[in-house]
Amino acid sequence: MQEALIDKVSDSDLGALVKEDRVHTSLYNDEHIFKLEMEKIFGRTWVWVAHESEVPNPGDFVTTHVGLQPAIVVRDKRGTVHVHLNRCRHRAATVCEARKGNAKGFVCPYHGWSYAQDGSMLGVPLPKGYSSDFDKADYALVSLRVESYAGLIFATFNDEAPSLDEFLGRAKPWIDLFMKQGGGYPVGTSGEHKFRFPGNWKIQLENTTDAYHFPIVHKSFLNSLDAQAEELFSFLDGDGFVEDLGNGHSVMVMIPELVDLEENLDAPIPERFKELAEELAADYSDEEVRRIVRAVGGSGFNLNLFPNLACSMAFFRVLRPVSVEETEIRHIAITMDGGPEAANRKRLRLHEHFQGPMGFGSPDDAEAWERVQRGSKAGPDMWIMLNRGTDGDGNGPGGVNRGDVSAETGMRAAYDMWKRMMTA
Amino acid sequence: MTQKITLEEAAALLWQEADLLDHREYDAWLNLWSDDGIYVVPIEKGVEDFANRLNYAYDDGEMRRMRVARLKSSYSMSAIAAADTIRTVSRFVVTGERSNEIDIRAAQILVEYRRDKTRPIAANVDVTVRRTENGLKLVKKVIWLAHSEEAVSGVGYLL
Numbered sequence: 001m002q003e004a005l006i007d008k009v010s011d012s013d014l015g016a017l018v019k020e021d022r023v024h025t026s027l028y029n030d031e032h033i034f035k036l037e038m039e040k041i042f043g044r045t046w047v048w049v050a051h052e053s054e055v056p057n058p059g060d061f062v063t064t065h066v067g068l069q070p071a072i073v074v075r076d077k078r079g080t081v082h083v084h085l086n087r088c089r090h091r092a093a094t095v096c097e098a099r100k101g102n103a104k105g106f107v108c109p110y111h112g113w114s115y116a117q118d119g120s121m122l123g124v125p126l127p128k129g130y131s132s133d134f135d136k137a138d139y140a141l142v143s144l145r146v147e148s149y150a151g152l153i154f155a156t157f158n159d160e161a162p163s164l165d166e167f168l169g170r171a172k173p174w175i176d177l178f179m180k181q182g183g184g185y186p187v188g189t190s191g192e193h194k195f196r197f198p199g200n201w202k203i204q205l206e207n208t209t210d211a212y213h214f215p216i217v218h219k220s221f222l223n224s225l226d227a228q229a230e231e232l233f234s235f236l237d238g239d240g241f242v243e244d245l246g247n248g249h250s251v252m253v254m255i256p257e258l259v260d261l262e263e264n265l266d267a268p269i270p271e272r273f274k275e276l277a278e279e280l281a282a283d284y285s286d287e288e289v290r291r292i293v294r295a296v297g298g299s300g301f302n303l304n305l306f307p308n309l310a311c312s313m314a315f316f317r318v319l320r321p322v323s324v325e326e327t328e329i330r331h332i333a334i335t336m337d338g339g340p341e342a343a344n345r346k347r348l349r350l351h352e353h354f355q356g357p358m359g360f361g362s363p364d365d366a367e368a369w370e371r372v373q374r375g376s377k378a379g380p381d382m383w384i385m386l387n388r389g390t391d392g393d394g395n396g397p398g399g400v401n402r403g404d405v406s407a408e409t410g411m412r413a414a415y416d417m418w419k420r421m422m423t424a
Numbered sequence: 425m426t427q428k429i430t431l432e433e434a435a436a437l438l439w440q441e442a443d444l445l446d447h448r449e450y451d452a453w454l455n456l457w458s459d460d461g462i463y464v465v466p467i468e469k470g471v472e473d474f475a476n477r478l479n480y481a482y483d484d485g486e487m488r489r490m491r492v493a494r495l496k497s498s499y500s501m502s503a504i505a506a507a508d509t510i511r512t513v514s515r516f517v518v519t520g521e522r523s524n525e526i527d528i529r530a531a532q533i534l535v536e537y538r539r540d541k542t543r544p545i546a547a548n549v550d551v552t553v554r555r556t557e558n559g560l561k562l563v564k565k566v567i568w569l570a571h572s573e574e575a576v577s578g579v580g581y582l583l
Binding site for chain 1: 465467468475476477478479480481482487490491493494497499500501502503505573574575576577578579580583
């Protein structure tokens with residue numbers, strides 16, 4: 001039997017598993033590689049943890065994970081957002097099990113050690129049992145470095161990491177465009193669909209900028225749309241593109257006319273939004289109606305921010321690695337904070353139409369990803385091909401990698417970053 | 425004067441519905457519905473205003489017909505690979521009565537089998553049944569999944 005390539009490479013030579021146009025199958029199912037990824041990628045780079053609208057007020061918190069590690073995102077009374085490991089400094093119990101809420105601080109339910117919103121220790125019961133050199137300052141919750149951009153909160157374990165601004169780099173203008181779907185209102189989050197699939201996290205990472213699968217996997221969704229909307233989503237023959245934005249980030253423009261939602265406000269209102277426009281017309285000016293309605297369908301592009309966040313049409317897609325062969329996905333619905341109820345209702349219905357366990361799209365994606373993982377058990381020394389559209393590499397504006405909308409440019413961008421981080 | 429709906433009549437309808445769904449007789453299932461009926465699978469527990477919240481499903485008549493068309497289309501690989509289901513609906517309690525309608529709360533225990541895995545899915549179900557000229561019809565069904573606030577994986581059938 002052929003010896004698998006993974007057995008021949010040392011940790012320092014993981015780069016051999018990623019070539020310019022392909023990656024090795026072991027990246028999907030090797031437990032040792034997964035452990036290294038948690039350390040070298042999720043333990044070193046900026047990981048998205050929350051949107052600011054999830055913690056708008058002092059004391060607001062959400063619990064989440066950074067890589068495999070449970071964490072709390074909390075806004076303190078001065079308005080600063082902190083990310084703490086969800087682990088008591090005494091005997092490791094989680095100090096918070098609620099998904100979200102508002103708290104003055106966190107008290108470990110096991111022995112009562114208590115912590116402030118900023119993570120500092122408030123006290124322990126029966127302190128006289130400790131020696132005289134017991135110093136509360138030594139036992140604060142472990143906190144991560146936190147920075148945010150345009151409402152997106154990121155955290156990292158790495159004090160040496162470049163600033164978030166530098167890390168996001170050329171992705172920032174796309175984030176700004178994405179946030180225009182507030183239609184003049186702040187972008188807010190309004191619930192989420194969460195599911196797990198039995199497959200490696202990178203299978204979903206690849207999917208965000210994979211237009212090639214869309215007409216095949218999502219045929220039943222396309223068939224459920226009106227003719228005009230179906231035409232809009234038949235973007236493979238259009239002028240869209242995929243661009244490598246550096247640091248593993250990429251953008252896939254599916255519907256170029258919906259890149260900037262503040263442009264083309266005079267365009268006719270699409271059939272599927274006419275009823276909404278009529279409802280809004282009772283309370284809003286024609287210009288407001290046009291701006292809101294145009295924003296309701298979301299942006300015409302998917303932005304992939306390495307390693308765990310996608311800004312996709314009208315939702316945030318967050319991935320969380322659970323094990324080498326299990327991944328949790330959250331599709332967070334975006335609404336207009338303080339915007340018209342009718343417009344937000346329409347957005348929720350659009351979200352339900354595609355996303356979630358009973359959506360017309362997500363279950364088919366999940367089935368495809370599960371089949372990738374199952375198939376990857378065959379041919380352990382084979383390669384995953386990412387060679388679509390390589391002729392665009394280096395030939396985009398300013399020499400960047402840019403291919404047509406069905407190119408696998410985004411996946412090559414992500415794996416290039418994977419290689420950099422795993423071999424650093 | 426309209427004859428009130430008895431618990432026995434409502435139970436018979438819910439058992440018929442369960443049988444149709446387990447056997448994927450979706451067109452017959454559509455016929456059990458009043459066209460103004462709403463089929464909801466909420467996410468958050470205790471929600472009342474489903475329209476202004478995100479749900480797993482919030483289907484009016486048009487959306488129910490689209491959903492059935494999708495499940496029958498043969499174009500959806502998750503529907504093709506859907507689990508087989510066997511469900512029991514029981515523990516009926518009458519929670520409301522009007523001249524031509526009855527509200528029932530029930531337990532639904534669904535067991536699905538797919539790719540070597542057998543998985544139980546538990547739910548409380550709120551149903552409203554209306555007597556019409558065309559027989560008893562469903563006008564509301566709310567399926568409160570026990571694990572709705574956790575990760576819920578693909579459902580390639582109807583709950």
